[in-house]
Amino acid sequence: MLKEMIQNSNKDLLKVYLEDVHAHDLSELFFDLTEEERLKVYAVISDEKLADLVAYMDSEKAADILSEFDLKKQKQLVEMMEPDDAADIIQELEDDEQEDLLAELGDEADVVQLIQYDEDETGSAMTNQIIVLTPDMDVKQATKLVIKEAADVETISTLFVIDDENHFLGIVPLKKLLKAKTPMPVKDIVEESHYVLDKDPIIQTVQAMNNYEINEMPVCNLNRELLGMITVDDALDIYEEEAQEDFEKLAGLPETRDSHPLKTAFHRLPWLIALLAFAIPVAMITSLFEDVLTTVAVLIIFQPLISASAGNVATQTLAVTLRMFNTNEKGLIKNSSREILTGLMNGFVIGCIAFGMTFVVSLLNTSLTTQPLLISFIVGLSLWITVFIAPILAILIPLTIKALKFDPAVASGPFITTIIDVTTLIIYFGLATLILGGV
Numbered sequence: 001m002l003k004e005m006i007q008n009s010n011k012d013l014l015k016v017y018l019e020d021v022h023a024h025d026l027s028e029l030f031f032d033l034t035e036e037e038r039l040k041v042y043a044v045i046s047d048e049k050l051a052d053l054v055a056y057m058d059s060e061k062a063a064d065i066l067s068e069f070d071l072k073k074q075k076q077l078v079e080m081m082e083p084d085d086a087a088d089i090i091q092e093l094e095d096d097e098q099e100d101l102l103a104e105l106g107d108e109a110d111v112v113q114l115i116q117y118d119e120d121e122t123g124s125a126m127t128n129q130i131i132v133l134t135p136d137m138d139v140k141q142a143t144k145l146v147i148k149e150a151a152d153v154e155t156i157s158t159l160f161v162i163d164d165e166n167h168f169l170g171i172v173p174l175k176k177l178l179k180a181k182t183p184m185p186v187k188d189i190v191e192e193s194h195y196v197l198d199k200d201p202i203i204q205t206v207q208a209m210n211n212y213e214i215n216e217m218p219v220c221n222l223n224r225e226l227l228g229m230i231t232v233d234d235a236l237d238i239y240e241e242e243a244q245e246d247f248e249k250l251a252g253l254p255e256t257r258d259s260h261p262l263k264t265a266f267h268r269l270p271w272l273i274a275l276l277a278f279a280i281p282v283a284m285i286t287s288l289f290e291d292v293l294t295t296v297a298v299l300i301i302f303q304p305l306i307s308a309s310a311g312n313v314a315t316q317t318l319a320v321t322l323r324m325f326n327t328n329e330k331g332l333i334k335n336s337s338r339e340i341l342t343g344l345m346n347g348f349v350i351g352c353i354a355f356g357m358t359f360v361v362s363l364l365n366t367s368l369t370t371q372p373l374l375i376s377f378i379v380g381l382s383l384w385i386t387v388f389i390a391p392i393l394a395i396l397i398p399l400t401i402k403a404l405k406f407d408p409a410v411a412s413g414p415f416i417t418t419i420i421d422v423t424t425l426i427i428y429f430g431l432a433t434l435i436l437g438g439v
Contacts, residue, residue, distance in 0.1 A: 002030070002041075006041070011044050015045070018041065018046075018049060023053050027053055027057045030065075059089050059091070063089050063093050066078075066093070067093065067094075072104075078101070079105075082154055083110040083114050083128060084114060087111050087115050091119070110129065113128065117198065119202075120202055120203075122196055122197065122198055123219065123227065123228075125238060126228035127230075127231065127234075130154075130228060131145065131149050132159070132161070132162050132226065133159050133161050133186045134162065134163070134186065135161060135185065135186055135187035136185055137186045139177060142159070143177060154231060156174055157174055158215070159171065159172040159174060159177060160229070165225075166225045166226055167224050168220050168225070169190060172189055173191070177189065193218060194208065196208055196217055197220060197222065198221055198227050199222075205219075205230055206235045206238050209230065209235050210235075215232040216232070302354075302375075303424075303425070306428050309350060310387055310389070310390040310420045310424050311416075311420045311421070314390040314417070315417070317339045317343070318398065322398060339391045340388070340395075343390060347385070347387030351381065351382075351387070352380060354379050356376075358372075359373065362376060371436075374436065378428070378431050378435055378436075381431060385431075386423065386427055390420055397415075
């Protein structure tokens, strides 16, 4: 649609279209344009709309667009964005471009104050564009202040109350302020509110917003001085980013979304080589049971069945464990016990089914083995044991990694599957060797 408008419409019609379409929809269409078509858009789009357009883009792509303008234009666009959005974009710029833009903005700029935080700290995602009231202010005066400053802040649903030294005292919901009748000081309608610290982990802040059902979470420093707030839309964005990152780690993927294929291949290659190295013990363990495999080759047929079942159970338990870590859920021992008990019961049922299936297959294919009952027993028992052990490993591995101060999500699907494969082979072929007497 945007391409057609550029090609078939005059400047006036294109300008009207650009102002009418939502910035999110516009950002989806923008990267289909050629460089020449972009220049035509830049020629007619308003600065406010362009700032909205850039703010709705992925941070890396937004930084690429911002780099197309001169320093003066960049400053103008950044000052029209929400400070937290602008901070994310600026951090994606090249170092020299970032330094030049920050110098142009000046040390007092809101966005400059946000960039000082690490990306996993609450301060990096907060906005400092808020409306603050004082306790002695009359409600009529407070209402006038809200009307005056409403256009310059992200939301007016929650108003924040501070003392003369900027210490956070509480909040006033807009609805409560509008219902209050003058004369009445703000201190008579102020409500206590939970708050977070600017250095708190951002995911912890998002969880607090969910736990306390707060849509605008106050952010303070250690001295309880009010610095800004985290909004619910920020929280949703953070949840999405965290979920994406955890999914990538579980899949053993580096962060290469929307990258060039060559760059993606280069980043994934070390992981694939590492996983290949992890797989070497599987082959080595198989060779240790060469005698029993040569004598009873039918065992090879059922080995993938056992490995796959144990791997599936381990992945399920790993997902539950990582979710508990990410949400700081309590009762790890209780939940771990439940997972292990579930594995024990499921393993018994699946083991019985596997016993029956193996016995039927062995009877129908007499050329496979002359000991169908023993082979079926080995398969069923091995499956029961491995499905029981799988959740134990899926709990211990991320716990160990977390104790070593690493992200437990690195206990990824491929990583834990390799460990399960090694364990499965030892149990399966070990039982076969023991029961069949090594022959």
